[in-house]
Amino acid sequence: xxxxxxxxxxxxxxxxxxxxxxxxxxxxxxxxxxxxxxxxxxxxxxxxxxxxxxxxxxxxxxxxxxxxxxxxxxxxxxxxxxxxxxxxxxxxxxxxxxxxxxxxxxxxxxxxxxxxxxxxxxxxxxxxxxxxxxxxxxxxxxxxxxxxxxxxxxxxxxxxxxxxxxxxxxxxxxxxxxxxxxxxxxxxxxxxxxxxxxxxxxxxxxxxxxxxxxxxxxxxxxxxxxxxxxxxxxxxxxxxxxxxxxxxxxxxxxxxxxxxxxxxxxxxxxxxxxxxxxxxxxxxxxxxxxxxxxxxxxxxxxxxxxxxxxxxxxxxxxxxxxxxxxxxx
Amino acid sequence: xxxxxxxxxxxxxxxxxxxxxxxxxxxxxxxxxxxxxxxxxxxxxxxxxxxxxxxxxxxxxxxxxxxxxxxxxxxxxxxxxxxxxxxxxxxxxxxxxxxxxxxxxxxxxxxxxxxxxxxxxxxxxxxxxxxxxxxxxxxxxxxxxxxxxxxxxxxxxxxxxxxxxxxxxxxxxxxxxxxxxxxxxxxxxxxxxxxxxxxxxxxxxxxxxxxxxxxxxxxxxxxxxxxxxxxxxxxxxxxxxxxxxxxxxxxxxxxxxxxxxxxxxxxxxxxxxxxxxxxxxxxxxxxxxxxxxxxxxxxxxxxxxxxxxxxxxxxxxxxxxxxxxxxxx
Numbered sequence: 203x204x205x206x207x208x209x210x211x212x213x214x215x216x217x218x219x220x221x222x223x224x225x226x227x228x229x230x231x232x233x234x235x236x237x238x239x240x241x242x243x244x245x246x247x248x249x250x251x252x253x254x255x256x257x258x259x260x261x262x263x264x265x266x267x268x269x270x271x272x273x274x275x276x277x278x279x280x281x282x283x284x285x286x287x288x289x290x291x292x293x294x295x296x297x298x299x300x301x302x303x304x305x306x307x308x309x310x311x312x313x314x315x316x317x318x319x320x321x322x323x324x325x326x327x328x329x330x331x332x333x334x335x336x337x338x339x340x341x342x343x344x345x346x347x348x349x350x351x352x353x354x355x356x357x358x359x360x361x362x363x364x365x366x367x368x369x370x371x372x373x374x375x376x377x378x379x380x381x382x383x384x385x386x387x388x389x390x391x392x393x394x395x396x397x398x399x400x401x402x403x404x405x406x407x408x409x410x411x412x413x414x415x416x417x418x419x420x421x422x423x424x425x426x427x428x429x430x431x432x433x434x435x436x437x438x439x440x441x442x443x444x445x446x447x448x449x450x451x452x453x454x455x456x457x458x459x460x461x462x463x464x465x466x467x468x469x470x471x472x473x474x475x476x477x478x479x480x481x482x483x484x485x486x487x488x489x490x491x492x493x494x495x496x497x498x499x500x501x502x503x504x505x506x507x508x509x510x511x512x513x514x515x516x517x518x519x520x521x522x523x524x525x526x527x528x529x530x531x
Numbered sequence: 532x533x534x535x536x537x538x539x540x541x542x543x544x545x546x547x548x549x550x551x552x553x554x555x556x557x558x559x560x561x562x563x564x565x566x567x568x569x570x571x572x573x574x575x576x577x578x579x580x581x582x583x584x585x586x587x588x589x590x591x592x593x594x595x596x597x598x599x600x601x602x603x604x605x606x607x608x609x610x611x612x613x614x615x616x617x618x619x620x621x622x623x624x625x626x627x628x629x630x631x632x633x634x635x636x637x638x639x640x641x642x643x644x645x646x647x648x649x650x651x652x653x654x655x656x657x658x659x660x661x662x663x664x665x666x667x668x669x670x671x672x673x674x675x676x677x678x679x680x681x682x683x684x685x686x687x688x689x690x691x692x693x694x695x696x697x698x699x700x701x702x703x704x705x706x707x708x709x710x711x712x713x714x715x716x717x718x719x720x721x722x723x724x725x726x727x728x729x730x731x732x733x734x735x736x737x738x739x740x741x742x743x744x745x746x747x748x749x750x751x752x753x754x755x756x757x758x759x760x761x762x763x764x765x766x767x768x769x770x771x772x773x774x775x776x777x778x779x780x781x782x783x784x785x786x787x788x789x790x791x792x793x794x795x796x797x798x799x800x801x802x803x804x805x806x807x808x809x810x811x812x813x814x815x816x817x818x819x820x821x822x823x824x825x826x827x828x829x830x831x832x833x834x835x836x837x838x839x840x841x842x843x844x845x846x847x848x849x850x851x852x853x854x855x856x857x858x859x860x
Contacts, residue, residue, distance in 0.1 A: 389794055389795065389802065390801075390802050393797050393800065393801070393802075394797050396794065396795030396796060396797060397795070397796060397797055400770060400795075421795070425802055425805065425806065425809075426805070426806060426809040426810045426811065427787070427805070427808075427809035430787040430791060430809065431787075431791050431794060431795075431805070433762065433763070433766075433787065433791070434762070434763075434766040434787060434788055434791025434792055434794075434795060435766075435791065435795055437762075437763040437764075437766045437767050437770075437788075438766050438767055438769070438770035438792065438795055440767070441729060441766075441767035441770045441771060442770065455787075458756070458759040458760075458762065458763060458784075459763055459766075462759060462760050462762070462763025462764065463763055463767065465718055465725065465760060465763075466718065466725030466726070466729075466750070466760075466763060466764055466767055467725060467726060468722050468723050468725060468726055471722065472719075472722070473718065473719050473722075473754055476754065476755070476756070476760070477754065477755060479756075480754075480755040480756035480759065481755045482755065
């Protein structure tokens with residue numbers, strides 16, 4: 203049982219072995235999004251704002267924020283973006299950059315305990331990122347590659363993760379503040395990519411006792427029906443013990459994989475979150491609008507025991523009646 | 532590595548640890564289908580015919596055939612249904628009844644090696660079904676309940692399965708001819724139903740070394756978005772080692788779970804079946820009709836090395852290009 207606590211100024215999210223899966227929204231990232239990159243470079247954050255709100259409304263528990271735009275002042279843009287996003291929403295953030303100065307600029311303005319994304323097993327990266335993690339009391343994503351690249355052998359990747367965890371310990375950073383990314387490879391190119399990563403997730407959990415995350419959509423690169431395959435992958439990864447993912451919550455398929463995974467692992471008590479997400483709107487006289495449902499869904503982790511108790515009784519009621527799908531849910 | 536071979540007069544299907552997942556179409560079953568029951572009782576098999584063809588077209592590798600209609604001559608109706616279905620399609624069948632005389636009537640007319648559905652751990656059932664399995668050289672579904680009912684404890688259910696396997700051995704029936712149904716319970720009522728069954732599937736595979744099947748849709752009983760939850764369940768069950776399921780191949784969600792599970796377990800070489808199923812029709816100048824795609828899909832297990840090699844090269848091609856989804860696939 204390992205819990206990784208991440209927070210904003212007012213809200214905590216816990217990534218943990220026996221907790222609901224944590225969805226880290228991936229959309230605020232100009233990589234491969236030319237329009238967003240141009241706007242952010244010009245100081246126009248309107249799309250960032252829309253992406254932040256939409257992802258939280260769709261069920262993201264955290265947001266990844268990346269400002270990697272070539273030929274710009276990335277540290278300044280990342281810091282501005284983080285300040286903006288923190289003014290709009292209370293979900294904790296993952297501060298995402300390959301540039302150390304940008305990570306530090308982000309940490310300097312961040313309110314709460316951030317997830318720093320990322321450190322690798324490369325010496326230079328270890329020695330520059332881990333001191334920041336310690337200085338700011340952050341948690342960190344640890345990617346299981348090093349100077350030799352990304353091994354196809356999951357057991358080699360395990361050893362890289364282990365090295366990072368041990369090095370972090372030298373800096374006084376506990377293993378509970380390290381979330382390992384086992385690296386998801388495209389299964390269209392590497393047929394064993396699925397089994398490899400499931401094997402690695404299991405080892406990371408049982409032997410290294412760390413939480414895990416990944417860029418889930420890599421698995422389906424180059425294949426048709428990517429969202430469908432991502433959905434199956436997320437469910438299977440949750441079954442293997444993965445505890446968070448950086449993914450796109452705006453796609454229903456991925457949300458089905460994640461929320462179905464939570465239900466089937468026993469992490470969605472009384473199937474309350476599942477029922478809230480998927481019951482027929484007419485069950486409570488709602489119109490076509492989904493704003494009301496989404497609003498409630500966002501409070502899933504919000505804390506109130508009252509909400510949970512209510513959700514629980516709904517779950518029991520729906521499950522107890524064979525016609526619940528029609529008349530109640 | 533355990534392979535369970537089932538056959539029709541002209542076609543073999545192998546349920547096995549390192550094989551594509553076997554989908555047993557569940558639709559030819561009058562339980563809960565009043566219209567079908569009335570038609571079958573009156574000797575009208577038109578709906579049976581349509582259900583058989585549609586399920587095979589959608590990707591079923593086997594069909595379950597049940598004629599359980601109260602107050603009818605079930606042995607005669609089951610035998611007639613089996614003969615009809617075997618005249619329409621070459622997929623092997625599962626002969627499904629709770630009545631011993633009906634099972635024997637079905638076996639007597641069946642061409643090939645059937646899957647008999649089912650035996651349980653109940654003494655009376657063991658002593659009446661296993662002799663039939665032996666006499667006709669069939670395989671059998673073994674349901675892990677006994678006189679005491681269905682235990683919520685998966686380890687008790689494991690012991691029931693073990694008893695059935697040992698008793699079968701006394702009759703000279705090898706463990707490779709037993710496909711255990713670990714019993715999937717509704718997760719809306721039993722929050723641990725998912726983890727219990729995954730745990731049991733793993734034990735059945737690693738310790739008892741038997742293939743497994745289940746009625747997958749039980750998991751979502753009483754909940755909304757049943758197909759979505761079934762899809763996540765099937766993917767996770769495949770990740771845990773399940774090798775077949777009695778389910779409805781007409782639903783895309785369930786097929787995504789199964790076929791995604793195969794891809795991610797490395798059981799769909801070069802993602803060939805996935806690509807055939809989900810690539811854009813326009814990629815090969817097909818119109819709106821899907822008959823062509825379905826026809827090819829049905830030949831997935833049909834044998835020819837040529838087809839596999841062709842699918843393989845498509846897979847590599849699609850996976851190698853980041854734009855394959857649009858231009859090729």
